[in-house]
Amino acid sequence: MAEPMKIRASMSGDTADIKCLMNHPMETGLRKDAKTGGMVPAHHITNVTATVNGKEVLDAEWGGGISKNPYLAFKVKGAKAGDKVEIKWVDNKGDSNTADTSIS
Amino acid sequence: MNILRRNVLKGAGAAGAVSVAVAAGLMTPTAAFAGWNKAGFESRDLGGAMGSIGGNAAAASGDISVKAPDIAENGAVVPVEITSSIAGTDSIAIIGEKNTMPLIAVFNLSNGAQGYVSTRIKMGSTSNVIAVVKAGGKVYKAHKEVKVTIGGCGG
Known part of the structure; x- marks a missing residue:
């Protein structure tokens, strides 16, 4: 079970600032385990999608080069206070997590 | 090949x-x-x-700003902010030039999403962070060098 995500969305002028913190180890598959000497298998987020009131605004593909516990911020023009923002991620093991909030 | x-x-x-x-x-x-x-x-x-990502023919553009620290003490967490003021920016890709696997992320923007993304990336060694922006069927790029004192890939 994935840990909860933090999401925040606020209006600044006519643009919504959307910020999100996800909990994920983001293993590249290139790191060695110090105890066993074996490689730590890749385990990272591959796809992130964001919607505002059900309309897709962001569709991202990620590799292992994004830092552990990823931070993501983006801006959407034309959104209004009260609109519902939803962010979903899927990782290479098929785990996923979703968070939503209303723009304030 | x-x-x-x-x-x-x-x-x-x-x-x-x-x-x-x-x-x-x-x-x-x-x-x-x-x-x-x-x-x-x-x-x-x-x-x-x-x-x-179709970036080999990208033209260097001054309308893309790549904001990243000049010196990153910890290559595992390098904050990067990319702003494209090119009208109709469709996607932004982030590449770590000397990373073992250089392609870090591709962000496809639609329905009012602005040409802006901010995130944190890993960098294996001192090199350029390259932003590749697609807008109106054309491809543009910009870069910024980040000096890394401790690498963030592998260990």
Whole structure:
């Protein structure tokens, strides 16, 4: 079970600032385990999608080069206070997590 | 080198290339899950990573700003902010020039999303962070050098 995500969305002028913190180890598959000497298998987020009131605004593909516990911020023009923002991620093991909030 | 594969990758954008390859039966659908540019993300050289997102012909642009620290003490967490003021920015890709796997992320923007993304990336060593922006069918790029004192890939 994935840990909860933090999401925040606020209006600044006519643009919504959307910020999100996800909990994920983001293993590249290139790191060695110090105890066993074996490689730590890749385990990272591959796809992130964001919607505002059900309309897709962001569709991202990620590799292992994004830092552990990823931070993501983006801006959407034309959104209004009260609109519902939803962010979903899927990782290479098929785990996923979703968070939503209303723009304030 | 597989010439057909090169052409497929060159001819189309990242997501397009994958779906074309799947349609042509060149890749099994399981190898290309959920619209993920596997070839690009697993590419170990800059040319392959750039090629997979159609970035080899990108023109340098002053309308893209890549904000990152001059010196990153910890390469595992390098904050990067990319702003494209090119009208109709469709996608922004982030590439770590000397990372083992250079392609870090591709952000496809739609329905009012602005040409702006901010995130944190890993950098293996001192090199350029390259932003590749697609707008109106054209490809642009910009870069900024980040000096890394402790690498963030591997250990």
